[in-house]
Amino acid sequence: MSDVAGAARVLREAGxxxxxxxxxxxxxxxxRVLDAWSDPDGPWQRALVPAHARAAxxxxxxxxxxLARALAGFTGDAFRAAFDAELGARAHAHGAPLTxxxxxxxxxxxxxxxxxxxxxxxxxxxxxxxxxxxxxxxxVLRSIAEVDAALGRCAAIASxxxxxxxxxARAFFASECIVASGADATLDAVRARLSPQQSLVGYxxxxxxxxxxxxxxxxxxxxxxxxxxxxxxxLGCLSPAxxxxxxxxxxxxxxxxxxxxxxxxxxxxxAPRGAVDTxxxxxxxxxxxxxxxxxxxxxxxxxxxxxxxxxxxxxxxPDARWRAxxxxxxxxxxxxxxxxxxxxxxxxxxxxxxxxxxxxxxxxEAREALAGLGGHRLxxxxxxxxxxxxxxxxxxxxxxxLVDAAPAPG
Numbered sequence: 200m201s202d203v204a205g206a207a208r209v210l211r212e213a214g215x216x217x218x219x220x221x222x223x224x225x226x227x228x229x230x231r232v233l234d235a236w237s238d239p240d241g242p243w244q245r246a247l248v249p250a251h252a253r254a255a256x257x258x259x260x261x262x263x264x265x266l267a268r269a270l271a272g273f274t275g276d277a278f279r280a281a282f283d284a285e286l287g288a289r290a291h292a293h294g295a296p297l298t299x300x301x302x303x304x305x306x307x308x309x310x311x312x313x314x315x316x317x318x319x320x321x322x323x324x325x326x327x328x329x330x331x332x333x334x335x336x337x338x339v340l341r342s343i344a345e346v347d348a349a350l351g352r353c354a355a356i357a358s359x360x361x362x363x364x365x366x367x368a369r370a371f372f373a374s375e376c377i378v379a380s381g382a383d384a385t386l387d388a389v390r391a392r393l394s395p396q397q398s399l400v401g402y403x404x405x406x407x408x409x410x411x412x413x414x415x416x417x418x419x420x421x422x423x424x425x426x427x428x429x430x431x432x433x434l435g436c437l438s439p440a441x442x443x444x445x446x447x448x449x450x451x452x453x454x455x456x457x458x459x460x461x462x463x464x465x466x467x468x469x470a471p472r473g474a475v476d477t478x479x480x481x482x483x484x485x486x487x488x489x490x491x492x493x494x495x496x497x498x499x500x501x502x503x504x505x506x507x508x509x510x511x512x513x514x515x516x517p518d519a520r521w522r523a524x525x526x527x528x529x530x531x532x533x534x535x536x537x538x539x540x541x542x543x544x545x546x547x548x549x550x551x552x553x554x555x556x557x558x559x560x561x562x563x564e565a566r567e568a569l570a571g572l573g574g575h576r577l578x579x580x581x582x583x584x585x586x587x588x589x590x591x592x593x594x595x596x597x598x599x600x601l602v603d604a605a606p607a608p609g
Contacts (some may be wrong), residue, residue: 206355207325210493211297213353214323218293221351224322226282228347229315230275233588236311237274237343239267243342250334255305255473256474264470265430267586269308281589282319285596294322294601295375295398301359301389303381305331306435309402310558311339312588313378314354314550316597318343323353329370329380333418350367376400376604395546396602405436405553407583408545410569411444415559416455418462423581424530425462427556428511430584432472433526436553437583440469440524442532445541445560449502449534456515456532460506463513463528472510475527482525483512492513502534542572549573553593556580 217225236243251266252259283290298317302310308331317324328336336356344351358369365414372392377388380402390399409424427439442459444452475483487507494503497517504515511528519535521544535541545552553576569577575594576586589597 203325203357203367204360204373206357207297207370207373210323210353210355213349214296214321215356216349217318217323217353219323220321221291222293222319225321225350226279226319228350229319229343229563230278231346232275232315232342233273233278234275234481236347237270237272239263239270243338247334247338250338251307251332252473253606254334255331258471258473260470261429261432261473266307266585268426269429271585273308273311273588277317277588278315278473281597284589285598286602287321287437289599289602293605294320296322297518297603298324298376298378298601298604299371299374300324300326300373301377301379301381301385302327302329302332302336303379303385304329304435306431307335309380309592310335312597314339314343317601318353318380318493320598320601322376325355325357325371327359333534338434347407372481375606376601378402385446393435398594400455400600400604402595404551405593406440406506406548406551407437407554407556407574408548408552409439409442409556409558409580409583410541410560411447411455411580412444412559412561413447413451415500416444416447416451420558420580421455421458421462423466423579424556425461425466426526426581427583428463428530428567429466429472433524433528434544435584437537438526439530439556439583439584440526441521442520442530443534443535443541444532446537451532452502452515452532452534453504456504456513457506458531459530460508460511460513463511463530464508464606467508467510467528470596472528477525479525482600483529485529486525486529487512490516491518504532521545521547554578554583554586556583 235241248263252262301311341352357371361368376398378400383403386401386403490505501517503517506513513530515532519533554576555574557577558580
């Protein structure tokens with residue numbers, strides 16, 4: 200019998216007491232947890248910064264700055280308001296007898312939210328940490344236990360390699376509800392493991408973009424976008440994978456590309472880029488060389504810029520064609536002639552869109568430009584990495600999917 204199976208049994212027993220507790224009592228305790236996490240000078244952010252930097256390969260300054268921005272709105276009041284607004288008359292409902300969390304990526308906020316939201320609907324949690332984030336989950340569980348020891352007994356960590364330890368994997372995926380994050384192939388693999396009586400709440404591959412109009416091509420926008428690119432070294436789904444400039448003059452685009460490059464170099468001094476593995480470094484070199492070749496063959500009248508620094512890259516492309524970026528602070532700026540051209544340029548990635556930063560485009564134009572592009576959140580540049588707590592990631596609520604995953608009575 201595996202330790203994961205043993206942990207699951209203990210959690211199921213704790214879950215019986217959890218479901219008997221008043222929901223408002225549980226939510227109030229978790230609100231206190233979030234108040235503690237939202238304080239950049241509090242114990243939990245201070246503990247996570249060095250631990251996460253070591254585990255995920257970020258610089259401490261980057262983690263400190265990005266974490267403070269991202270968690271500023273994760274307050275207890277915001278949590279209670281989100282719970283009440285989303286569940287309303289269903290506030291007394293509870294989730295499955297046991298929920299397994301399959302975490303992914305290297306960004307800490309989803310880990311914190313997944314755990315507290317599951318406990319808020321009174322389902323105990325068995326969580327497998329992301330391979331690049333071994334630090335967040337233990338601290339989250341400690342913070343819960345310090346506020347409410349009984350709640351702390353309703354969450355546990357499952358550490359195993361699914362490819363090598365089938366017994367532990369079977370025990371982990373035996374829960375009535377599975378919440379999984381990762382690539383679409385990962386979600387397909389999880390789905391294949393489950394029976395019709397189980398529920399999957401899945402968060403798949405997503406990416407984000409920025410869309411700028413002529414009046415936004417200034418130093419302030421460049422500095423704001425540099426924050427979006429530099430936070431978490433551009434490795435999260437809320438990082439801008441590309442910037443599209445609609446109807447902008449070529450000379451203004453050239454100036455903005457240089458302003459963005461200068462702003463990224465400023466961010467490097469304040470919050471350095473973290474470790475870059477061999478494969479990523481090779482991808483960055485290849486994309487820089489590819490840009491040089493495109494520029495050599497492009498129409499000389501088209502604007503194009505390649506600004507390289509030790510830890511960042513800015514490419515002003517000669518066209519609006521979608522090209523994947525190697526991330527790690529690699530910013531592509533695309534000229535787009537019209538709204539129709541924007542829709543065409545974004546079509547290959549529309550179904551993956553998560554967040555769109557918009558500036559310099561009037562309200563009526565924005566509605567037209569962004570209609571049909573996909574995405575679930577619009578924001579200003581500089582705010583891409585700090586969505587409100589109640590934001591519906593992938594169009595899903597925070598609490599309702601977990602309540603809906605509970606087996607029907609009887």
